[in-house]
Amino acid sequence: MTGFAVQEAIIKACEQSLEAYGIESLPGSAGEVTVHEDIKDLCKGYKLGNDVAFTATYRGKFDASVHPPKGSSTEVSSSKDVVVDVEVVVE
Numbered sequence: 001m002t003g004f005a006v007q008e009a010i011i012k013a014c015e016q017s018l019e020a021y022g023i024e025s026l027p028g029s030a031g032e033v034t035v036h037e038d039i040k041d042l043c044k045g046y047k048l049g050n051d052v053a054f055t056a057t058y059r060g061k062f063d064a065s066v067h068p069p070k071g072s073s074t075e076v077s078s079s080k081d082v083v084v085d086v087e088v089v090v091e
Contacts, residue, residue: 002043006052010035014056022066026059033058 014033018025025031036055046052 002046003039006043006046007039009052010039010054010056013054014058018060022063023060024063026061030059 011033017023034057036057042052042054
């Protein structure tokens with residue numbers, strides 16, 4: 001049960017980091033999240049009320065509604081998406 005709760009918390013933290021920086025996840029396997037720690041090891045040291053530190057990497061693109069293209073504040077062009085690599089470190 002702890003493993004599931006920790007996994008859900010990590011997913012939620014990654015989703016919040018996307019929203020905080022105006023980034024959309026990429027569809028399919030291109031938008032996969034890679035957690036660099038072993039979830040089982042994180043759970044072994046977990047105690048209720050303590051923070052869980054982890055590092056995750058995923059790819060996304062800037063959300064055009066949050067980051068309009070340069071040179072125009074109203075026009076949105078999807079002909080050239082900007083893809084960014086994101087590394088999240090939560091402590």
